[in-house]
Amino acid sequence: MRRIGLMGGSFNPIHLAHVRLAREALASGRVDEVIFLPTGNPPHKGLELADKLARYDMVCLAIAGQQNLSVSRAEIDREGVIYTVDTLRALRQSMPDLQFFYLIGTDTLLQLGTWRQIDTVITLCGFLVYMRPGEDEPLAKSCAAQWQARGASIEWMQAKPWDVSSTEIRRRLREGLPVEGLLAPNVEQYIREHALYGARAEESSAGTDGMKREKMLYRLKKDLDAQRYQHTLGVEETARQMALVFGEDAQKAALAGLLHDCAKCLTLSQMVKAAKEVPLDPVMKESKALMHAVAGMCVAKNVYGVDDAQVLSAIRWHTTGHAGMTNLEKIIYLADMIEPNRKPYPGLEQIRALCWKNLDEAMHTALRMSLEHVVQQGKTLHPDTLAALLDYEHADNIQQ
Ligand SMILES: [Fe+2]
Numbered sequence: 371m372r373r374i375g376l377m378g379g380s381f382n383p384i385h386l387a388h389v390r391l392a393r394e395a396l397a398s399g400r401v402d403e404v405i406f407l408p409t410g411n412p413p414h415k416g417l418e419l420a421d422k423l424a425r426y427d428m429v430c431l432a433i434a435g436q437q438n439l440s441v442s443r444a445e446i447d448r449e450g451v452i453y454t455v456d457t458l459r460a461l462r463q464s465m466p467d468l469q470f471f472y473l474i475g476t477d478t479l480l481q482l483g484t485w486r487q488i489d490t491v492i493t494l495c496g497f498l499v500y501m502r503p504g505e506d507e508p509l510a511k512s513c514a515a516q517w518q519a520r521g522a523s524i525e526w527m528q529a530k531p532w533d534v535s536s537t538e539i540r541r542r543l544r545e546g547l548p549v550e551g552l553l554a555p556n557v558e559q560y561i562r563e564h565a566l567y568g569a570r571a572e573e574s575s576a577g578t579d580g581m582k583r584e585k586m587l588y589r590l591k592k593d594l595d596a597q598r599y600q601h602t603l604g605v606e607e608t609a610r611q612m613a614l615v616f617g618e619d620a621q622k623a624a625l626a627g628l629l630h631d632c633a634k635c636l637t638l639s640q641m642v643k644a645a646k647e648v649p650l651d652p653v654m655k656e657s658k659a660l661m662h663a664v665a666g667m668c669v670a671k672n673v674y675g676v677d678d679a680q681v682l683s684a685i686r687w688h689t690t691g692h693a694g695m696t697n698l699e700k701i702i703y704l705a706d707m708i709e710p711n712r713k714p715y716p717g718l719e720q721i722r723a724l725c726w727k728n729l730d731e732a733m734h735t736a737l738r739m740s741l742e743h744v745v746q747q748g749k750t751l752h753p754d755t756l757a758a759l760l761d762y763e764h765a766d767n768i769q770q
């Protein structure tokens with residue numbers, strides 16, 4: 371039976387740690403899918419609570435295009451006071467063949483007794499409890515044991531510390547402080563366009579390195595065909611999410627994702643010309659498929675004004691890889707392969723699943739697939755790709 375994680379909350383606004391938690395739940399293997407359940411408007415809505423439709427829109431934007439994440443209107447379409455027990459009944463009725471797990475923190479676990487009709491709730495769903503580092507595990511486990519004795523199904527997962535809060539984000543927006551790295555850029559844009567939480571329209575902070583993101587998008591749209599442009603946005607978002615999961619800089623990952631193919635639609639001679647400052651090997655010079663990465667690094671630097679060396683090198687190595695790759699480089703290499711607009715290819719789902727669990731296993735599998743692919747085509751692997759693969763093969767041999 372398919373297992374569905376439910377993530378309730380006011381999402382006022384939804385931020386990157388919410389989405390990361392949902393991803394961690396998927397990566398734990400305990401659930402196959404996560405549904406966000408934004409709350410409706412309470413009878414007396416505080417000034418700081420954005421309207422339910424705006425909060426719903428923001429959740430849609432934050433998870434757009436991401437596999438196995440979705441949002442339900444179950445609570446926002448109802449009026450008055452809504453209790454979890456009613457929502458669960460409605461969900462069970464509309465999706466009878468699924469098994470639901472409410473995602474809760476240990477704080478909520480300790481207060482489970484205050485939930486309305488809790489004895490009914492535990493017959494309608496199980497609980498997936500996320501433990502953060504430093505939390506009182508024995509206390510949580512003994513509390514869980516009491517609920518299990520009453521028939522509740524309780525499972526556990528590990529989660530990273532909660533380093534972002536909606537309250538803090540609202541304060542920063544109100545005071546005109548930057549919120550980069552806390553919200554998805556499209557959510558920030560929505561907040562500013564709708565002047566939520568006292569935010570002003572003009573202070574978009576996305577894309578602070580070099581050009582502003584809007585300008586980059588304008589230029590990319592001009593330089594790329596429609597399909598490549600969509601792919602670029604998919605890699606931007608996937609890279610951002612992967613960076614969050616693996617504790618890397620999400621803004622750098624998003625920027626490298628956005629620009630990784632910025633030179634893709636140039637001709638080969640234009641690519642070689644754009645990359646004149648970089649020593650090029652003969653194999654590289656003959657292949658658009660490889661060359662656009664080196665050219666992309668130069669265009670990102672010289673046209674888009676990016677000067678961050680980590681971002682530039684992630685763009686540089688996204689086609690070949692190399693021995694001793696950094697995590698950011700691995701993220702861009704992999705996000706490029708798995709972003710949601712990718713047409714299905716053999717092994718895609720396997721790589722996709724590994725990408726949210728273990729970067730090195732995902733890289734190793736991806737590099738082996740490249741090898742198989744070029745062998746099938748009667749070609750040879752680029753020396754840098756071979757070196758990257760041998761890195762992993764050697765590590766395997768040492769372990770064995
Ligand atoms: Fe590319």
Ligand SMILES: [Fe+2]
Pocket residue numbers: 601605630631706
């Ligand atoms: Fe790409």
